[in-house]
Amino acid sequence: MMLVSGGRVLNPASYRFEPADIVVEADRIVDIVAPGSVPREGRQWVDATDRLVIPGLVNGHNHAQTNLSKGISDRWTLEILLANAPWTAARRTVEEKYLSAAIGACEMLRKGCTATFDMFAEFPLPTIDGVNAVAQAYADVGIRATLAPMMADRSFYEAIPGLADALPPPLREQALAIRHAPHAQSVAVCRDLFTNWSFDRNQVRPALGPTIPHHCSDAFLVGCRDLGLELDVGFQMHVAESKLQAIVARQRYGQSLVAHLDDLGLLKPGFCVAHGVWLDDDDRARLADHGCSISHNPGSNMKLGSGLADTRAMLARGVNLALGTDGAGSSDNLNMFEAMRLASFVSRVHDRDTEHWLSTPEVLRAATEGGAQALGFAGQIGRLQKGYKADIVLLDLAASHYVPLNDPVNQVVHCEDGTGVHTVIVDGRVLLEAGRFTAFDFDALRDKAAVAVARLAEVNSESRALCAQMEPYVSQYCSGLARTPYHVAGFCQH
Ligand SMILES: [Zn+2]
Known part of the structure; x- marks a missing residue:
């Protein structure tokens, strides 16, 4: 039994902070009561005096393999990032896959995030050992994850029409030699993985992640669809992230990616x-009518120059909105407070009508309840409410960004940068206290990370040199293709 008392608790109905105490039994919130109405005696006491109390934040989109490659790139578009994938996340040992996931899980926990949708990638195909290592890292650090092996049966060079032909002959051959596993093999690994899943699905659950529609044959997508229906697992795909993807969809399918799906x-x-990012009204209508979610990842979209998603149009049409950081290879941090701040700010860039801007309660809702629904945890996490899992974050009102305290919701969304995170509770367990991990040795990861990065630099040096040779051709071809006029109604994009 635990009592979190003395704090100002986010009310999920009003999205206002109110004085209240939270009673926890085992992994659940069993009551939220008036301050001081439940005695501390006989209970583990978490002092929330001088704290704001919010649900654990939920990261809607992430990639565990990228935590060892954070900060490696500067002026990369999505397409240059994909062209460099043969060295940035390749040739990992099982231990390095665990390490990369654990580093990311620790960063999220320290910054008040207690659950994430993770598209973990191994190419040419997912492995059972690799996915289990990532799941184990989440289980050991203690945060929740919906873990979708990221897959494709077409390489980047096969997926974009004309790209391979834009390379000079010796490079073209090397590009076309990059192959992914046949789709039946990837689906078989997933079937095996999901049917023998050994982790508690309330903490780490499996999902499917065929990466980008045109990087997957239709037969692969249909195979994933059928497996998802049969085993009742969720899906995540990168859809209309870059303008180039939207243009390639017209070339390949004669319609949008969403219409094709x-x-x-x-x-x-x-x-x-x-x-x-590159959705039109018809796409949003289809997603809303099927009850789908979108993880909006403004930091990644801006860093890679992908464009700005129209979140107001998504909400107005009834799409469930989640927020994410994307992987550390493209964002490059995993800070959900920054994702909230950016989501709020970018919603204001292209529209002078303030009614269309995201409000701070809408942003906070997307980063909690919206994310919970996207991860398949609706009704379990994302709210501080009786019956929900005890995933609770305490923010320190002594932090400079709360002095003075004028409007707590505005200040959580627009001022908090993660440095105010004091205590994090997941599943009724205190995992971070006074900003320090209580149940996991993060410091032990530092030396391992340095050793891993040195080893990977050596084993990937040839691939890196080859990618560097290809990069100017990829960049020139893709930016040329992305200059094709493509108009998303009512929305300003470059
Ligand atoms: Zn991604």
Whole structure:
């Protein structure tokens, strides 16, 4: 039994902070009561005096393999990032896969995030050992994850029409030699993985992650759809992240990516779009009508120059909105407070009508309840409410960004940068106290990370040199293709 008392607690109905105490039994909130009405005796006491109390934040989009490659890039578009994937996240040992995931899980926990949708990638195909290592890292650090092995049966060079031909002959051959596993093999690994899942699904649950529609054959997407229906697991895909993707969809399918996925029968309530920058009204209508979610990742979208998603249009049409950081290879931090601040700010860039801007309660809702729904945890996490899991974050009102305290919700969304996170409770366990990990040795990861990065630099040096040779051709071809006029109604994009 635990009592979190003396704090100002976010009311999920009003999205206002009110004095209240939270009673926890085992992993759940069993009551939220008037301050001082439940005695401390006989209970583990968490003193929330001088704290704001919010639900654990939920990161809607992430990639565990990228935590060892944070900070490696500067002026990369999404396409340059994908062209460099053969060295940035390749040739990892199982221990390095665990390490990369654990570093990210610790960063999220320290910054008040207690659950994430993770598209963990191994190419040419997912491995059972690799996915289990990532799941184990989340279980050991103690935060929740919906873990979707990221897969494709077309390489980057096969996926974009004309790209391989834009390379000079010796490089073209090397580009086309990059192959992913046949789709039946990837689906078989997932079937095996999901049916033998050994982790508590309330903490780490599996999902499917065919990465980008045109990087997957239709047969692969249909195979994933059928497996998802059979085993009742969620989905996440990168959809309309960059303008180039939207243009390639017209070339390949004669319609948008979302329309194509709809035709194939993939859209369903457990389906989460990552990004959704280049969507039109018809796309949003299809996603809303099927009960889908979108993880909006403004930091990644701005860093990679992908564009700015129209979150107001998503909400207005009834799409469930989540917020995410994206992986450390493209964002480059995993700070959900920054994601909230950016989501609020970018919603104001292209529209002078303040009614269309995201309000701070809408942003906070997307980073909690919206994310919970996107991860398949609706009704379990994302709210401080009786019956919900005890995933609770305490923010320190002594932090400079709360002095003075004028409007707590505005200040959590617009002022908090993660440095105010004092205590984090997940599943009724205190995992961070006074900003320090109580149950996991993060410091032990530092030396391991340095050793891993040195080893990977050596084993990936040839691939890195080859990618560097290809990069100017990829960049020139993709930016040329992205200059094709593509108009998303009512919305300013470059
Ligand atoms: Zn991503």
